[in-house]
Amino acid sequence: MIAIKDLHKSYTMGSNSLHVLKGINFSVEEGELVSIMGSSGSGKSTLLNILGMLDEADSGTYTLDGTPIKNLNEKIAARYRNKFLGFIFQSFNLINYKSALDNVGMPLYYQGMKRAERTDKAMAYLEKVGLANWAHHMPNELSGGQKQRVAIARALASDPKVLLADEPTGALDTKTSYEVMELIQGINDEGKTILVVTHEDDIAHMTKRIVNLKDGLIIDDTKINQVRAASHV
Amino acid sequence: MFSKDSWDEIIEALSRNWFRTALTAFGVLWGIFILVILLAAGKGLENGVKKDFGNIATNSMFMWTQTISKPYKGLPKGRRFSYDLDDVAAIKQSMPELRFVSPRNQLGGFGGANNVVRGINTGAFNVYGDYPEYIEQQPMYITSGRFLNYGDIEARRKVAVIGEGVRNALYDKGEDFIGTYIKINGVNFMVVGTYAVVASNGDSEEEQKQIYVPFTAFSQAFNMGNDVGWMAITAKDGYSITQLKTKVFDIIKTRHSIHPEDDRAIGNFDLYEQYQKVDGLFIALKAVAYFVGILVLLSGIIGISNIMLIVVKERTKEIGIRRALGASPWSIRSQILTESVFLTLISGMAGISLGALVIYVLNKILDANGPVEMFSNPSVDLSTILIALFILISSGLLAGFIPAQNAIKVKPIDALRDE
Numbered sequence: 005m006i007a008i009k010d011l012h013k014s015y016t017m018g019s020n021s022l023h024v025l026k027g028i029n030f031s032v033e034e035g036e037l038v039s040i041m042g043s044s045g046s047g048k049s050t051l052l053n054i055l056g057m058l059d060e061a062d063s064g065t066y067t068l069d070g071t072p073i074k075n076l077n078e079k080i081a082a083r084y085r086n087k088f089l090g091f092i093f094q095s096f097n098l099i100n101y102k103s104a105l106d107n108v109g110m111p112l113y114y115q116g117m118k119r120a121e122r123t124d125k126a127m128a129y130l131e132k133v134g135l136a137n138w139a140h141h142m143p144n145e146l147s148g149g150q151k152q153r154v155a156i157a158r159a160l161a162s163d164p165k166v167l168l169a170d171e172p173t174g175a176l177d178t179k180t181s182y183e184v185m186e187l188i189q190g191i192n193d194e195g196k197t198i199l200v201v202t203h204e205d206d207i208a209h210m211t212k213r214i215v216n217l218k219d220g221l222i223i224d225d226t227k228i229n230q231v232r233a234a235s236h237v
Numbered sequence: 238m239f240s241k242d243s244w245d246e247i248i249e250a251l252s253r254n255w256f257r258t259a260l261t262a263f264g265v266l267w268g269i270f271i272l273v274i275l276l277a278a279g280k281g282l283e284n285g286v287k288k289d290f291g292n293i294a295t296n297s298m299f300m301w302t303q304t305i306s307k308p309y310k311g312l313p314k315g316r317r318f319s320y321d322l323d324d325v326a327a328i329k330q331s332m333p334e335l336r337f338v339s340p341r342n343q344l345g346g347f348g349g350a351n352n353v354v355r356g357i358n359t360g361a362f363n364v365y366g367d368y369p370e371y372i373e374q375q376p377m378y379i380t381s382g383r384f385l386n387y388g389d390i391e392a393r394r395k396v397a398v399i400g401e402g403v404r405n406a407l408y409d410k411g412e413d414f415i416g417t418y419i420k421i422n423g424v425n426f427m428v429v430g431t432y433a434v435v436a437s438n439g440d441s442e443e444e445q446k447q448i449y450v451p452f453t454a455f456s457q458a459f460n461m462g463n464d465v466g467w468m469a470i471t472a473k474d475g476y477s478i479t480q481l482k483t484k485v486f487d488i489i490k491t492r493h494s495i496h497p498e499d500d501r502a503i504g505n506f507d508l509y510e511q512y513q514k515v516d517g518l519f520i521a522l523k524a525v526a527y528f529v530g531i532l533v534l535l536s537g538i539i540g541i542s543n544i545m546l547i548v549v550k551e552r553t554k555e556i557g558i559r560r561a562l563g564a565s566p567w568s569i570r571s572q573i574l575t576e577s578v579f580l581t582l583i584s585g586m587a588g589i590s591l592g593a594l595v596i597y598v599l600n601k602i603l604d605a606n607g608p609v610e611m612f613s614n615p616s617v618d619l620s621t622i623l624i625a626l627f628i629l630i631s632s633g634l635l636a637g638f639i640p641a642q643n644a645i646k647v648k649p650i651d652a653l654r655d656e
Contacts, residue, residue, distance in 0.1 A: 058561065058650040078566045078645070086563020097558045097653060101253055114563040119242060162563070 005166060005197050006032040006055065011064035013050055024050045025061070026220035032166075032199065037192040037230070039200045039208040042217035049170065051217070052201050056089055056168050057081045069165045086114050090159030094171035096151040098143040104130060104154045105139040111162035129157040133187060149180035156187060160196075167191070167198040173207055185210045186233035206231075247576050250548070261544045262584030264537030269585045269625055272530025273592030273617055277599075279526050281615030283519040288613055294337075294374045294471045295512040298478050300485070300505040301467035309496035318493050318502075320465035328470075328488055334481055336473045337374055340465035342366035342455050344422060353448065354420040355407040362403055363447045364421050366455025374469050382415050382430025389451040395458060397426040400445035401433045419448075424458045426450055478509045531628065538581070538632045545577050545640035549647075556644055557652020566645040573644050577637025578630060585629035589622060 013025040024047045032038055042048045053059035054066065057073060066073045068088055076084065090111075091097075098107045108126035117125070130136050133153040143151055152172060159167055169188065173181035185207060192198050192212075200211055208214050209231045216224035251258050308314045325340045344364040345352045351359040365371075369385045380401060389396055397419060399407075408414050418425045426448075434444040456462065470485060472478040486503050489495070495502045549556070556569055596615055603609060 053650050056561070058648075058653070082560060082563050082565040085561060091561050093653065097554070097561075099555055099558060101249060110559070111562045113242060114559075114565075114568065158562070 005034045005036070005069055006030070006199075007065075007067045008055075009065045011051075011054065011066065012062045013047075013054065013059070014062060024220050025054075028064070028220075028222060030215065030222060030225075032197060034197055035192070035195050036213060037189070037198045037200070037211045038213045038215060039202055039211040040215045040217060041201075041203060041205075041208050043203065045219075046217040047220045048201050048217050052168055052170055052199070055166075055199065056091060057085050082114075086111055086162055088165045090162065090164040090167045092152070092155050092159050092167060092169035092172045094174035096143070096148075096155045096175075098151055098154060098158075100143045103140050103142055104135060104146065104157075107143070107154055108157045108161050110158060115162060126157070126161060129161050130154070132160070133157045147180075148176050149183055152176065152180075152184050153187060156184070156191070160191065165197060167196060169198065169200045171202055172200060173202065173204065181207065182233045182236045189230070189233055243572070243575065246572060247579050250552075250572075250576055251580060257544065258580065261540050262580060262587070264540035265534065265581055265584040265629070266537070266588035266591065268530065268534030268537040269588030269629065270592045270595075271533045272526065272625060273589055273621075274595060275526035275530050276523065276617050276621055277592070277596045277615040279519065279522045280617065281612050282522070284614045284616075285609070285612040286515060286519075289611075293376070293508065296474070296476070296478050296509050297374055297469060297471040298482055298505050298507045298509065299467055299469050300482075300503055303502055303504045305495055305499060306501040307496035307499040309499070310494050312494055318495075320468065320489070321463040322465060323463070324489060324492055325465060325468065327492060328468075328485055331488060332481065332484060334473055334476045335470055335485075337370045337469070337471040339368050339371050339374060339469045340452060340467075341371070341469060342452065342459075342461055342464070342466040344455075344459060352422050353403070353407070355417070358407045360403065360406045360446075362400075362406075364455075365447060365449050366452040366459075366461070367449050368452050371449070371469065374471050377432040377434050380431045380433050382428070384430055384432070385449060385451050390453050393453040393457050394451060395424065395426045395454050396429045396451065397421070398430040398432055398449040399428055400447050401431055402445035403448055404431050406446070421448065421450070422459065426454075472509075479507055479513070482507065534628065534632065537584075538636045541577060541581055541633070542636040542639060545573060545637055546643065548576075549573060549640045549644045552644075553647050553652045556647050557649045560647070560649040561653060569644050570641040573641035574634060574637040577640070578633035581629050581633030581636060582626075585625065589625060592617075 008028060008030050011025050011028040011030075012023075014021050014023040016022075028047075028051060040048045040051065050059065054061050057076060060074075060076070068084075071084070071088075073084065098104075099110070102110075105123065105126050108129055109122045112122040112125060127136065127139060130139050133156055135150060135153055135157070138146060138150060138154075143154070146154065156172075167188075172188070173184055176184060181204075188198060188200070189210060198211075200207070202208055209228060210233050211228075212230050213225070213227045215222055302317065302319055305312075305316050305318065306314055320340070322340060325338050328335065329338050342365065345362055351361045352364065353360050353362050367385060368390060369387060372384050379398075382398070384398055385396070388394070399414075399419070404414055407419060414428050414431070416427060416429075418427055420426075432445070432449075450458075456464070470478065470482075472481050482505060486505075487497070489503060490497055490499070493502075556564075559569065560566075596617070599615055603613070
C-alpha cells in the first residue's frame with residue numbers, strides 16, 4: 005500500500021540546515037495498523053506530513069497504492085489527498101462554524117458530490133462512530149472524544165486508502181483515548197490501512213506494528229501482539 | 238460554482254461577523270451612493286439648462302450684417318451693406334445641405350416706443366417679417382387661428398399672428414380677436430392667429446410679446462424693398478451648421494464684393510456651437526462626477542480588500558483544513574473572490590437603491606414645488622447603472638485578488654501546525 009525508499013528531508017532555518025529524515029525505508033501492507041513512535045525531534049511528524057502529501061521529500065521515492073507521489077502541484081496534491089488519504093489530528097481541526105454533519109461532509113463536498121447524497125453518506129459515517137444524535141451540533145457543543153470521533157468520521161467519509169492519525173489521543177484523557185483507539189481498531193478490523201503517530205506506549209501497543217524513529221532513522225520495526233482497547237474500557 | 242453550497246459557504250462566512258461586514262459594506266455603499274447622486278445632480282442640471290433651449294432647432298445660426306473692415310476691389314472699408322432676397326435665393330440654390338434659410342426683418346425692440354395700436358390700447362412689441370418655415374426653427378404652439386402660410390407671402394396679405402402676451406395687452410378678456418385689426422406703425426394688419434411659447438427660463442412672457450407678419454407684406458408696408466435684416470439658417474440633420482457656415486459666408490462675400498478674409502463684415506450667432514459648448518460642459522461635469530464617485534468608491538473597495546485580508550488571516554487554519562481535506566487552490570481562491578464580489582455587489586446594490594430613493598424623493602419635491610431654474614428631473618439612466626454594476630464587479634474582483642492569492646499561499650502544513 006505504502007512504499008518509501010531512501011527518504012531524505014532537511015529544513016533550512018536561517019543559516020542552519022536541519023537534516024530531519026536521513027534515509028527512511030519503510031513499507032506498509034494493506035490492512036496494517038502501524039504506530040510510529042519517537043521522541044520529539046525524531047522526525048515522526050515530518051514523515052507523516054510527507055506521507056500525507058502536505059510536505060514533499062528532498063529525495064527518495066514514495067509510492068501510494070501503486071501511484072508514484074512526486075512533483076505534485078497543489079491541484080493534483082489536493083485531489084490525491086481527497087482520494088487517497090484521511091487525516092486525524094491531535095487538535096481535531098473541525099471547522100467550528102459547521103455542524104458535525106457538515107464537517108463530515110466536507111471531503112465529499114470537495115469531490116463534487118450533491119448535497120442530498122453527501123448528507124446521507126455523512127450521516128452513515130456519523131452513525132458508525134456513534135454520533136448520529138449529535139449530527140446537528142456544533143463542534144463547541146461536543147466533548148473532546150466526540151470531536152475526535154467526528155474527525156474520524158470525516159477522515160473516513162471519502163473512503164480513503166489510508167488513514168493518517170497524528171497523535172489522535174494527544175488531547176484526550178486516558179478513558180476517552182481508549183474509546184477512540186477502540187474505534188480505530190474497529191475500522192482497521194474492517195480492512196482499512198491506518199498509520200498512527202504517537203509517543204504514548206500504551207497507545208502504540210494497541211496497534212499491530214511499532215516503528216521507532218530516532219534522529220531521522222528507523223531504529224526498530226517490530227510486529228507486536230495487539231492489545232485490544234476494549235479490554236481497558 | 239454557484240450551487241447552493243457555495244452560497245451557503247459565502248453567507249456563513251460573511252454573517253459570522255456581521256457587524257464588521259456591515260461596516261465594510263457601508264464603505265462601498267457610500268461610494269456608489271455618492272457616484273449615483275453626483276451623476277443624477279449633473280443630469281438634473283443638464284436637463285434644466287437644455288430645457289431652456291426648448292425645442293429650438295439647435296443646428297441653427299443667425300447672421301446679420303456688420304461694417305466691412307477691409308478694402309476690396311477698389312471699394313473702401315467702413316461701408317455698410319445689407320442682405321437681400323437674392324442672397325437668400327443664392328444660398329438656397331447652392332447649398333442643398335441647408336434645411337431652412339429664413340430671411341427676417343424686424344421692427345421695434347426691447348424697451349422701444351409704443352408701435353402697435355388697437356382701439357384705445359397700445360403697446361411696444363417686436364414685429365417680425367417672416368416666412369412660414371420660421372415656426373420650424375422656433376417652435377411655438379398655435380393657440381387659435383393659424384400661422385403664416387405661403388398664400389400670405391405671395392399675396393402680401395397684411396395679416397398678423399400675435400403672441401398671447403400681445404393679446405392680453407391689446408384685448409379684453411373673452412373678446413373676439415380673430416379677424417380684428419391692429420395698427421402696426423400706422424398700417425393695419427388683420428389678426429389671424431395667436432401663439433404661445435413654452436420655455437422654462439422665464440422668458441416666455443417676453444417671447445409671447447411678439448407679432449409675426451408675412452415677410453413680403455412687411456417689406457412692402459415698411460419700405461424695406463428687397464432688403465433682408467438678418468437670416469435664420471438651419472442645417473439638415475447629419476450636417477453641422479458650424480461647418481457649413483463658412484460656405485454661407487463665402488457666398489455672401491462674393492455677392493457683396495467683400496474681401497474673402499474680412500471676418501468682421503458678417504455677424505453671426507451659432508446656436509449649435511453654443512449648444513455644443515453647453516454639451517461639452519456637461520460631459521466635463523459627468524467626468525468629474527465619475528472621478529469623484531470612483532475615488533470615494535475606491536476607499537470603500539480598499540476597505541473590503543482590507544477586511545478580506547483579515548478574514549484570510551483569521552481563517553488560515555480553516556483554509557489549511559480544507560486543503561488537507563482536498564480543496565483545490567482554485568476552490569479556495571474562488572471562494573475568497575466570490576465572497577469579495579458578493580459583498581461588493583450587495584453593498585453596491587444597496588447604495589444604488591439608496592441613491593435611487595433619494596432621487597425619487599427629490600423628484601417628488603421638485604414636482605410638488607413647481608419648476609426650479611436650471612434644474613429639472615435629476616436621474617440616472619440604465620446604462621449608468623450597468624456601468625456602476627460593472628465597476629462594482631470588477632472592483633470586487635480587484636479587492637479579493639490579493640487576499641485570495643494570500644489564501645492559496647497558505648501551506649496546509651503551516652496552517653495545521655499545532656501551536
